[in-house]
Amino acid sequence: MRSKISEENPLGILGIDHLEFTCSSLETPTKELFYKFGFQKTAQNKELNTELFTQGQVRFLLIDSKDENSQAYKYVRDHGEGVSKISFLVEDCEHAIKTAVERGGEMVQNLKVEESEHGVYKTAMIKGFGDVLNEFVERPRTFFRPGYEALENDESAQPLSARVARIDHLTNNVPKGEMRKWVDFYKQVYGFKVTRYFDIKGVKTGLQSEVVQLPLGEVIIPINEPEEENGKSQIQGFLDLHNGSGVQHIALTCGDILTTVKELRERGIKFLDIPHTYYEDIPKREFTVEEEISELEDRQLLVDGDEEGYLIQNFTETYVGPLFFEFIQRKKHNGFGEGNFQALFDAIERDQVKRGYLE
Numbered sequence: 001m002r003s004k005i006s007e008e009n010p011l012g013i014l015g016i017d018h019l020e021f022t023c024s025s026l027e028t029p030t031k032e033l034f035y036k037f038g039f040q041k042t043a044q045n046k047e048l049n050t051e052l053f054t055q056g057q058v059r060f061l062l063i064d065s066k067d068e069n070s071q072a073y074k075y076v077r078d079h080g081e082g083v084s085k086i087s088f089l090v091e092d093c094e095h096a097i098k099t100a101v102e103r104g105g106e107m108v109q110n111l112k113v114e115e116s117e118h119g120v121y122k123t124a125m126i127k128g129f130g131d132v133l134n135e136f137v138e139r140p141r142t143f144f145r146p147g148y149e150a151l152e153n154d155e156s157a158q159p160l161s162a163r164v165a166r167i168d169h170l171t172n173n174v175p176k177g178e179m180r181k182w183v184d185f186y187k188q189v190y191g192f193k194v195t196r197y198f199d200i201k202g203v204k205t206g207l208q209s210e211v212v213q214l215p216l217g218e219v220i221i222p223i224n225e226p227e228e229e230n231g232k233s234q235i236q237g238f239l240d241l242h243n244g245s246g247v248q249h250i251a252l253t254c255g256d257i258l259t260t261v262k263e264l265r266e267r268g269i270k271f272l273d274i275p276h277t278y279y280e281d282i283p284k285r286e287f288t289v290e291e292e293i294s295e296l297e298d299r300q301l302l303v304d305g306d307e308e309g310y311l312i313q314n315f316t317e318t319y320v321g322p323l324f325f326e327f328i329q330r331k332k333h334n335g336f337g338e339g340n341f342q343a344l345f346d347a348i349e350r351d352q353v354k355r356g357y358l359e
Helices: 029-036 071-079 093-102 179-190 234-242 257-266 276-280 293-299 338-354
Strands: 013-023 040-045 050-055 058-064 082-090 107-116 119-127 133-138 164-173 193-201 206-213 220-226 246-254 302-305 310-315 324-331
Touching: 013 029, 013 071, 013 164, 029 050, 029 058, 058 164, 071 082, 082 093, 082 246, 093 107, 093 119, 093 133, 164 234, 164 324, 179 193, 179 206, 179 220, 220 234, 234 246, 246 257, 257 293, 257 310, 257 324, 276 293, 302 338
Parallel strands: 013 058, 082 133, 164 220, 246 324
Antiparallel strands: 013 082, 040 050, 050 058, 107 119, 119 133, 164 246, 193 206, 206 220, 302 310, 310 324
């Protein structure tokens, strides 16, 4: 196999291995949410009180935060439930941690090697943005980690007929003035490149955003900051509720988004409401969609694109603290729905006005 380690990918990252969600307990609505999303519990560690939920290549590890000495406890205490660790699957963990530190990363855990009947498992960690840790994982592809019991059947599973495949991207929210710092962090430590820049203005507030990623899209991370410091805004609303920087949303790739979103709506998942006028304008835009516009409106799906292709997307309401989810299907288009950003931004503003956060 050709090595992934290169000038463009100096740490040899293969993709996102899993995201770690800290929970106040394993019986919170977060667990039920993942079941509604079509995830299945595939492994657990009863001693650590953790459970792994999987769908396609997506893995969410739920961590009970009762241990007062754990990072999970401190994260929930300081921020509430949310993503406390991003774990990157790497080709060579020893190389990844050594290179990350040489490039300016702050080590939290040096190389740790564990042997099991399934093979060798290696991890290491550096500090990420805010209080989110960045973990490097090298492991056998068929085995999650030592100490975990694999589960073949989950009687509570509610699989979707059109499941999600992978994490398309995950978005970080940071305070005003910190976007550049964290863009530079991902560029310097990981070798990511900036591929897009946005300056979005709503009726009341605004945001700035840059997208950093690996060249083949193995990992894509947009970074948002509010336009004004200390004022009330959509991004500042997240920062206030989360008490600091955090993962704002996670985008999940679909192969058949019309079916996926239809099923999720039937399960009670709430998405942004899109006005009829939005769909009247679709034929006037610079791309042509294959789907019936009436079907897109029925599912309340957004579309955006160019002459080369388009994407279909929508965003849930907030479900894990102020974190929400995006479902996206790409059809020869690698954008982020720039043409929909304003609609999304305005919709979140309206929600914050309704909740009394914005006046």
